[in-house]
Amino acid sequence: MATTVDLNADMGESFGPWTMGHDAAVLDIVTSANIACGFHAGDPNVMARTMRMALERGVGLGAHPGFADLQGFGRRRIKLSSEELGNLVAYQLGAAQAMARAAGGQLRHLKLHGAMSNMASEDIEMARICYAAAEKVQPGIVIMTLAGTAQEAAAEDLGLARAGEIFADRAYNDDATLVDRSLPGAVIHDAELAGPRIAEMVKEGAIITETGKRIPTRIDTICCHGDTPEAIEIARSVRDSLSRAGITLRPL
Template identity: 65%
Template sequence: MSLTVDLNSDMGEGFGPWMSGDDEALLDIVTSANIACGMHAGDWDWMARTMARAARNGVGIGAHPGFADLQGFGRRKLSMPHESLANLVRYQVAAAEGMARATGAPMRHVKLHGALANMCAADREMSLACYRAVLSVAPDTTIMVLAGTEQERAVRELGCNAASEIFADRAYNDDATLVDRSLPGAVIHDAEAAATRVVEMVQAGAIITATGKTLPCRIDTVCLHSDTPEAVEMARAVRQRLEAANVTLTAFEGQPIA
């Protein structure tokens, strides 16, 4: 049986004249883009430019909402009432959907960013608050979730379209959550090592943790971060190695998780 997988990257994370990552190069490689909505990074101009280029390249457009934390790049844990958190997510998703519509291409998916995503990975009620907020604005969108976590359990409960994601450039704990960035080895910088690992996980249909444990899961998409220096090299290596292993790269079609 042939395997198919999506390759996504978080992008549009510049701000004003400041650029983060080589979005232009990445949009020639990936099949889906998660575009910042102005809270953890990005602004209206970066969002518009990134979405327009993604549309020209046939890359699937997604919103990437996070905490309102420009100084911390959305990677600091914040405590918010679920009602306010839901409104924060709605605000960003609505902006992304409107900007995507203006490019003539649809917003296909939503993926939570940074600390917000990691907190939701361990907290199903928090995930439900965020995802219900997403669906209240864009009821037909696909929600991209961290495979094997409380995010995945939340979308299963909601019965909405979902895409399960693994990371090319991050190490995993044995509970399928990501190793904290403050710890050694949490971020993978070797492009070839990352590519080898991704092929192994996609072929196995499982997350392989830092301790070597195998966690079976559905894998619809593989992510790499655009803000690491090796991002473009890693994206090329991952794509080339997957294609060499006869894995087809294409934008995912979201479907409920059984």
């Protein structure tokens, strides 16, 4: 059983005057922030503001690159060449590095977003391309990988620093991939269920799927999405449940 874990959330996903998520409140709960880089969501002003708020709270900064798909919020699958994909990740990571430095901080990790992440969890070569591009830009950056998937295998094959991630508010298939959002029960909205469920996974060192199957895996970080109506309640439930289980939260 892990005795310490990181609690992360995707944020900085507002755009101009349009607000997405509950960033300020979530930052009071989590220990790491995955900040959108302007392609699937976010913009320079949102990035700067979110990074400043995170640093004020001692929350670790991470880049959250996705497909160039503002309208679809990065959740639509896009086929790119290897060169295009690597450049897309490198470009967004570079932007995040610059904004972090301008805010007086430094990036610690990278986590792929949405469809890019889902595709890389199924395709080890795609994951390798994304992670190799990130490593070239920032050697030693910690890669958040979906536990038990091709992302994990790719990071290990490349010898990269990585953090195995599970989701507090998503259901799992028996192959460790996430249940498609279009299916019933894919997103967990009940905070009273989310917290104890995650504490059980961390204590067992395993993903618990929809069917009850246990998939042993290394769990270093837990994601609580910040853009659902129940985001704050779920994040608090996870934090409180982990604390009651004797598990300490700390940034990567």
